[in-house]
Amino acid sequence: MMTDTLDTTGIAADNVGDTMRAAVVTEFGAALQIAELGLPLPGHGQALVKLETTGVCHTDLHAAQGDWPVKPQPPFIPGHEGYGTVVALGEGVEGLRVGDKVGNAWLWSACGDCEYCRTGWETLCESQRNGGYSVNGSFGSYMLVDAAYAARIPDGADPLEVAPILCAGVTVYKGLKETEARPGQWVAISGIGGLGHIAVQYARAMGLRVVAVDIDDSKLALATELGAEVALNARTADLAAEAHRATGGVHGVLVTAVHPQAFGQAIGLVRRGGTIVFNGLPPGDFPAPIFDIVLKRLTIRGSIVGTRQDLAEALDFYARGLIKPRVTAARLEDVNDIFDRMGRGQIDGRMVIDYRDES
Ligand code: NAD
Numbered sequence: 188m189m190t191d192t193l194d195t196t197g198i199a200a201d202n203v204g205d206t207m208r209a210a211v212v213t214e215f216g217a218a219l220q221i222a223e224l225g226l227p228l229p230g231h232g233q234a235l236v237k238l239e240t241t242g243v244c245h246t247d248l249h250a251a252q253g254d255w256p257v258k259p260q261p262p263f264i265p266g267h268e269g270y271g272t273v274v275a276l277g278e279g280v281e282g283l284r285v286g287d288k289v290g291n292a293w294l295w296s297a298c299g300d301c302e303y304c305r306t307g308w309e310t311l312c313e314s315q316r317n318g319g320y321s322v323n324g325s326f327g328s329y330m331l332v333d334a335a336y337a338a339r340i341p342d343g344a345d346p347l348e349v350a351p352i353l354c355a356g357v358t359v360y361k362g363l364k365e366t367e368a369r370p371g372q373w374v375a376i377s378g379i380g381g382l383g384h385i386a387v388q389y390a391r392a393m394g395l396r397v398v399a400v401d402i403d404d405s406k407l408a409l410a411t412e413l414g415a416e417v418a419l420n421a422r423t424a425d426l427a428a429e430a431h432r433a434t435g436g437v438h439g440v441l442v443t444a445v446h447p448q449a450f451g452q453a454i455g456l457v458r459r460g461g462t463i464v465f466n467g468l469p470p471g472d473f474p475a476p477i478f479d480i481v482l483k484r485l486t487i488r489g490s491i492v493g494t495r496q497d498l499a500e501a502l503d504f505y506a507r508g509l510i511k512p513r514v515t516a517a518r519l520e521d522v523n524d525i526f527d528r529m530g531r532g533q534i535d536g537r538m539v540i541d542y543r544d545e546s
């Protein structure tokens with residue numbers, strides 16, 4: 188995955204004669220630069236989108252810091268929870284028109300023709316391109332989308348609330364399915380941040396019972412408000428013992444936390460036969476007890492975003508009023524402050540950049 192280099196069209200050229208403002212990563216770990224740039228020109232099968240909002244995912248912070256083994260190439264524009272309106276179409280676009288409401292996503296495009304794409308696993312395509320990583324993303328007032336992969340936004344969506352569904356929502360919805368927990372069973376959600384607080388809501392909507400785990404009591408209070416029946420602070424509780432006392436051991440765990448410690452801990456929460464799904468992507472490793480995994484027939488699996496179909500389903504849950512992301516609006520200029528606070532775990536719910544006051 189993520190093998191191609193950055194498409195810098197949007198950074199270098201002034202193709203349409205109009206300009207956009209964007210937050211650009213020029214160097215890993217440095218403050219993002221707010222720059223005035225030319226508009227990107229939609230290529231074959233692509234559309235130009237004028238953004239209204241974009242969520243800020245912790246993945247964008249990992250990208251800006253160069254945290255992962257496969258790195259984006261500065262300069263680039265992060266952002267993969269962007270929502271807006273199609274304003275121009277490239278050649279050969281089918282199924283999208285000017286005026287349509289769309290979103291970008293981490294799965295910006297895939298080849299459509301490999302074994303993974305053909306078998307419902309386009310999220311594993313080795314030729315995929317990633318929004319805000321290998322292709323410029325939504326931290327700018329305009330972006331490009333691939334018409335075949337752009338999210339179709341349901342009518343009546345709130346621009347601030349729908350943005351986090353485009354990554355956080357689809358990721359945890361798919362991750363919960365991957366736990367194979369059934370209605371009436373227990374899942375633990377470890378990490379109640381942007382992803383996790385939405386995971387509590389999907390879990391409830393899917394008929395699951397929720398144990399929330401975080402290191403911050405205010406995040407746990409939010410989880411309880413959203414329907415978690417048990418809330419455990421990983422700093423103070425004997426997690427495994429308390430989870431087993433309350434539930435007999437959960438059937439599934441979804442780890443969205445941004446510290447490797449949560450990954451090893453998650454294994455102790457499940458009952459025999461349980462499945463532990465990793466969504467979180469902090470750099471690092473974790474210890475895993477071989478004996479427990481074998482004798483209890485545990486499954487540990489990774490889960491990366493979701494397919495276009497998963498995203499359509501995740502958006503449908505939102506459109507039916509079952510999911511309501513907790514959002515705080517911000518301006519593009521706030522991006523460095525948002526990253527600072529995100530790094531210190533000080534954001535409740537999701538920060539969403541609102542472009543609608545500009546231009
Ligand atoms: P966030 O910063 O909004 O939330 C992280 C949460 O983890 C916070 O509530 C924090 O208090 C909590 N946390 C930190 N240490 C913990 C610990 N030891 N135990 C329990 N909780 C702990 O981040 P986010 O936007 O929700 O993203 C979370 C992670 O998921 C990031 O690593 C991101 O890159 C990754 N992610 C993965 C996918 C995927 O497809 N797999 C998609 C989106 C994001």
Ligand code: ZN
Nearest residue numbers: 244246354355
């Ligand atoms: Zn994301």
Ligand code: ZN
Nearest residue numbers: 298301304312
């Ligand atoms: Zn493919």
